């Protein structure tokens with residue numbers, strides 16, 4: 599998912615850095631487009647370091663790449679936070695006097711603006727009219743929060759918390775844009791404990807080698823970020839991932855399938871039982887029966903190309919099945935929601951076998967939800983499409 603994060607020149611510009619993290623932790627690629635005024639509040643190095651991308655600031659840099667058109671066109675979502683009174687006015691009237699307003703004119707994806715300004719400015723008839731005009735045109739303009747403003751004054755005009763902006767953005771992407779103008783803080787998981795597993799396990803062959811898989815961990819991270827944004831307490835049992843750990847989650851690092859099983863079961867049982875366990879990790883089905891204690895040597899010299907190394911693998915426990923058994927035996931509350939993922943190849947072998955597999959899984963009432971991740975290619979690292987099957 600490609601997100602353009604526009605930042606306006608308001609005192610709340612620093613909060614956009616937290617918003618940026620929520621997007622990147624969810625696996626999004628974020629291009630930050632600060633206005634000239636925004637750069638007086640938070641500098642370019644901060645945006646570049648946090649986004650891991652060059653920061654586009656004006657229409658005159660990298661002209662051969664036509665950034666004033668390309669950045670908007672390529673975006674899946676444009677979010678502006680904080681959106682200043684000035685930006686609302688320029689966007690409402692179709693001005694294109696800097697890179698961000700060019701992006702707003704060329705984007706054909708959902709656009710979410712999070713205004714922040716003093717109450718007098720927010721309530722001025724010009725700003726009220728500009729906001730109404732933008733909303734009429736389908737731009738999603740969040741209501742600012744009410745609270746402490748720049749000085750000692752309080753009132754409506756405060757930038758909504760990054761979690762709320764992020765939740766509104768996610769709702770927009772999920773096609774739930776109708777209410778974005780007045781999105782209330784979606785904290786419906788407040789008081790809930792959600793365990794999320796993520797990443798790919800590694801099964802040691804010897805002290806320096808392992809059998810692994812190409813899981814990036816993006817799906818688990820995105821689920822954890824979403825649960826956190828909705829107010830849940832999240833235990834994030836993480837094997838090897840390519841994405842940062844979600845801020846605010848209790849992180850339990852693991853490496854092997856056995857460690858994953860133990861950590862997930864411990865987290866799920868804690869405090870009387872988790873409300874939900876989401877098994878998004880790619881857990882190895884097999885592990886070497888007897889990992890070597892020292893590095894396995896290459897036997898012989900250059901002329902033994904065809905030499906074989908026979909590995910014996912043993913089956914790893916099925917973590918999801920273990921959770922189901924635990925719930926059945928009363929170790930977890932009957933209300934604990936269990937969610938599993940199964941990877942399947944993008945090209946189905948034959949419709950009949952797939953149907954048979956679905957029927958088989960429908961007969962096995964193991965977990966409440968199972969979702970199939972489509973493995974895009976041999977490596978399987980592409981972002982996954984999901985199909986959901988209620989069980």
Ligand SMILES: Cc1cc2nc3c(=O)[nH]c(=O)nc-3n(C[C@H](O)[C@H](O)[C@H](O)COP(=O)(O)O)c2cc1C
Nearest residue numbers: 606607608609633635636682683684685714715716
């Ligand atoms: C300290 C300070 C804080 C400001 N805070 C805000 C603000 O929260 N909201 C706003 O609309 N303008 C604010 N402004 C005014 C904007 O920076 C000014 O209108 C600027 O032209 C906005 O440029 P931009 O819309 O291109 O980012 C502030 C200015 C200063 C000096």
